[in-house]
Structure formats: structure tokens, C-alpha cells
Amino acid sequence: AQTVTQSQPEMSVQEAETVTLSCTYDTSESNYYLFWYKQPPSRQMILVIRQEAYKQQNATENRFSVNFQKAAKSFSLKISDSQLGDTAMYFCAFMKPSNSKLTFGKGITLSVRP
């Protein structure tokens, strides 16, 4: 079975600065997908970014980018130029293509300070 670990329960960052959220996972699979989801106070789960394990290039979406280290089973999210609207809980998740089921980490609460 897969496990996803987010060891930092909370982080805080100053507006306009950069912050990195950590995630590690454990799997014996060679092909899989990794995701970061954002959950603002509204409770809606919003997809931030997705990475396919077979791609060596790190995924980027505007101010969001990942550092995917397959050998180390690490998948961190970097948020550049942090904005107040980035304040939310962030979840790292793992998916095996064969069953399309997501395994989530416990989440990290990010606060952006003005």
C-alpha cells in the first residue's frame, strides 16, 4: 500500500516571499501520479499541480512549481511571490494509474502574513 507523509503541520510565510511545502511518499510502483491540492477556508478542494512519475521535467503552474525527486520519493511544492489568497491547507496526494484511487497526506496549513 502507498503512504504519503507531510511532516510539517503548519507553516507561515510573508507576503511576496517564497515557501516550500514538503511531501514524501512510499511506493513500490514505477509509474504513478502525484498531486498537490489546495483547500482554502471555503473547504473546496482545488487542484494546484500534477506530476507524472515518468516525466523528468518538474511541473509548473504560474507561481507554483514542484521539485520531484523520484529516487528519494520526494515531491515538494514551491510557491513563489506568496499572496494572501494562498492561505489554505495543502494536501499532497498519490495515485496509481491502475486503480485511479488517491492516497492523501494529512495536509499542511499555510498562512500568508501581510
Added chain:
Amino acid sequence: NAGVTQTPKFRVLKTGQSMTLLCAQDMNHEYMYWYRQDPGMGLRLIHYSVGEGTTAKGEVPDGYNVSRLKKQNFLLGLESAAPSQTSVYFCASSYGLADTDTQYFGPGTRLTVL
């Protein structure tokens, strides 16, 4: 496009009562999922469906039943609610195809069992 919708948004039950949560999607997705979110636990998969008329157990299925009579709808039932089922419930859907398999979430239902 409404995306994924959930009914109701909030509900309070007494121990032993029953209820059904409705999830609807208008994206013609094959796969649908029910998760529960508890503090410090992330999201955990309750049941899922890979197509109309099919259902399967997830990580925490006990105390819940599901049905997928129509492709666009996925129902989650609690036959005899218990306080341990107090949680926020999320529905999600996806195409179920490996290269496009991203799950899209509904807004959640907050259920309290007294």
C-alpha cells in the same frame, strides 16, 4: 457546467438515524468517489465507482453503502448514523483514463451526528 455538486451542504443527525448524500457531476466522468475528511487525517476513501452500476470499497467503508444507478449520480448512504461518522464528506469524479486522470471535487457536506 456545474462540475461536481453535493446535496445537502450541512446536516445534523441523531444517533441511529439514516440519511443519503447525493453527488452529481455533469462532466460525463466514468469514475466517482466518496471521501471523508477528519481533522489531522487528510482525506480517506470510503467507496468508489468505476462506472454506472458498479461500486467498490475504499479504505474506510464500514457503516456506509453506495449506489451508482445513473452515470452522473453517486449516492452515499448511512443506515444507522454513529457519532464516529461526524465528518466532512467530499465527492469527486474523474475520467478514469490514465493520461487525463485528475479528480475534481464537490464542495463537501458537513455532517454532525449527535
